[in-house]
Amino acid sequence: MSGGRVGDDTAAADSIVIVTWPAPSRRCDVLVVGGGPGGLIAARELMARDRGLSVMLLERDRAIGAPVRCGEGVGSGGLSEFIDPAEAPWVSRKITKVIFRAPDGTEVRVAEGDVGYVLERTRFEPALATEAGRAGAEILLGTEATGLRRDGDGWLVAVRGAGREYVVRTRLVIAADGVDGMVARWAGLDTRVPSRDMESCAQYLMTNVNVDQDAICLHFGDNVAPGGYAWVFPKGGDAANIGLGVVALRAGGRNARQWLEAYARTYFPTGIRVSCTVGGVIVHPTIKRTVTDGLITVGDAAHMINPLSGGGIVNAMKAGRLAAEVGAAALAAGDTSATRLSRYHREWMEMLGDDHIHFHKLKDALSKFDDAFFDNLARTVNKIDYEKRTLRRIFGSALMHHPTLLPVVAKYFV
Ligand SMILES: Cc1cc2nc3c(=O)[nH]c(=O)nc-3n(C[C@H](O)[C@H](O)[C@H](O)COP(=O)(O)OP(=O)(O)OC[C@H]3O[C@@H](n4cnc5c(N)ncnc54)[C@H](O)[C@@H]3O)c2cc1C
Incomplete structure (x- = not known):
């Protein structure tokens, strides 16, 4: 057979x-x-x-x-529809903050409160x-x-x-x-998936890293993860899932593992690599x-x-x-x-x-902007009161500076 x-x-x-x-x-x-x-x-x-x-x-x-091929981050609301995360042994961390990091390192803290969880998928x-x-x-x-x-x-x-x-x-x-x-x-x-809609991802579980264990951090930039982003998802103690996804067509001939290694050396020089995983993520509609x-x-x-x-x-x-x-x-x-x-x-x-x-x-529209756009966006958003930083307002700021985004964003965020 x-x-x-x-x-x-x-x-x-x-x-x-x-x-x-x-x-x-x-x-x-x-x-x-x-x-x-x-x-x-x-x-x-x-x-x-x-x-x-x-x-x-x-x-x-x-x-x-x-094996785990995943950053293991989930939103609270969606997860709770299926299973109660309170005191669950499969939760690594409860997350209360989201940090976006612009290509030049500018951090934008988004006030979210009950954001989600980093799971232990095993x-x-x-x-x-x-x-x-x-x-x-x-x-x-x-x-x-x-x-x-x-x-x-x-x-x-x-x-x-x-x-x-x-x-x-x-x-x-x-x-x-x-x-x-x-x-x-x-x-x-x-x-079938068009190759531009397939992100190659790589992730280390690292220990000996000093990260905010209540926050997930998403780091953007062509010098960090072209076409995708890097993530730092805490796993408790001194551990975190540190990974990134890149679109192969934009990755300059380097694979996701090579981008990750460069990222880990730059931002987590003391980190100890405990496990490594690679996998694909389809960023294509249903x-x-x-x-x-x-x-x-x-x-x-x-x-x-x-x-x-x-x-x-x-x-x-x-x-x-x-x-x-x-x-x-x-x-x-x-x-x-x-x-x-x-x-x-x-x-x-x-x-x-x-x-x-x-x-x-x-995503397609955003991919046409360069790192300077995201650096400027981060600085503009930081002028919005911390308590008032919602996705809607962030995209509102983006629109004010780049009206070409309007047709795709308007219906959803403003
Ligand atoms: C590096 C990376 C990081 C990610 N991080 C996140 C994240 O932080 N948060 C998030 O929400 N999502 C994340 N994802 C995506 C997430 O992992 C998937 O969307 C999710 O697991 C999809 O669930 P699924 O049940 O559809 O498929 P899967 O979880 O992939 O399960 C499919 C299962 O089918 C089995 N299988 C395949 N073929 C056969 C066969 N022929 N017969 C029997 N079994 C078969 C496989 O072994 C597998 O266990 C990430 C993905 C990657 C690669």
Whole structure:
């Protein structure tokens, strides 16, 4: 048995693999592919809606929540919709301040109060998995989907794990397989990303660093992280996640790891590198079609990351919950057609997807300004009373100096 999409005329010719599939050895109502925040919330919420469903979740890695490829920062409001962060062992730090640092080093402190949290994802996702498992979902580790094929009104999914290959027959697939996910593509959805919308990221967990443990810091500038930004997210004690994202086309031939190393040497010379991770972040609006017959795409796999901030954890969870709601109702009605599931796409676009289209345009507009623009902006914003510094006012200042931003910003920030 081999992977990829199998013999369907809607698939790209080069992805068709003709093989003979063995009969399914497992059956379930919903197969969730991917044990990140999106897939785990989908599994938990499916079971919460209908305890009679059989839900299997496949995770390719051998552990839920590891390896961590993430700055681990989340907003309070979004997170609390799903799980209570008070006293939670998976919180590294509660964050009460945001600091923007301009290319020339000018700092802008934004008064925010209850901003968010820096998570410990090696404990956060296991906590979500525990809830999904307790609710009745079956979680399989070290197990991956390697291909799928339409079978009546459901899917046959080729699975490899625990030293064997087998086929699962499912009524609904939830593709929550992350930034390099293939499941939606195998099902015929277009998940390609223009290279200018793919940020390469690198991050060190560093100790022996002296940072404000109540603040997250975002540092902009072509000499720091061209096309993206550097972040410093505290992890408690003398530790912090220190990382950055760059757009390869603007990165002058250096990769994200090289930019990070230069950043760490300059700004954290005493820092001790405890771990290193690299990964991609898609800063592109949601794919045009997130559903097809019997399949819903969730989270990074559907490009649901905020294109301005690069944050995707809570978005994936929101999408997972919506997929569960729409999917459970479709299963109950015995109709998992694309037409029925299209409610998911529509509601996602209303919830966040349409905003992301505008954030993407705004990011594009901002990328045309040079470092001097951001230095000036920082100084102007610092003239606004600390208590009154909101995003709306910051963009208001930007507009006063650069009216060319007006068409994209006006609708959202002024
Ligand atoms: C360096 C970096 C820093 C980031 N920092 C932040 C941040 O601070 N805050 C924030 O909100 N977001 C951040 N993000 C983005 C965030 O990590 C993602 O948006 C979020 O994890 C998306 O969740 P998901 O469930 O869609 O996908 P993922 O968390 O990627 O989960 C997908 C899972 O699917 C599994 N999988 C893939 N293929 C298969 C298969 N065929 N079969 C079975 N399993 C499979 C993968 O192993 C993975 O565990 C960052 C990303 C990077 C790379």
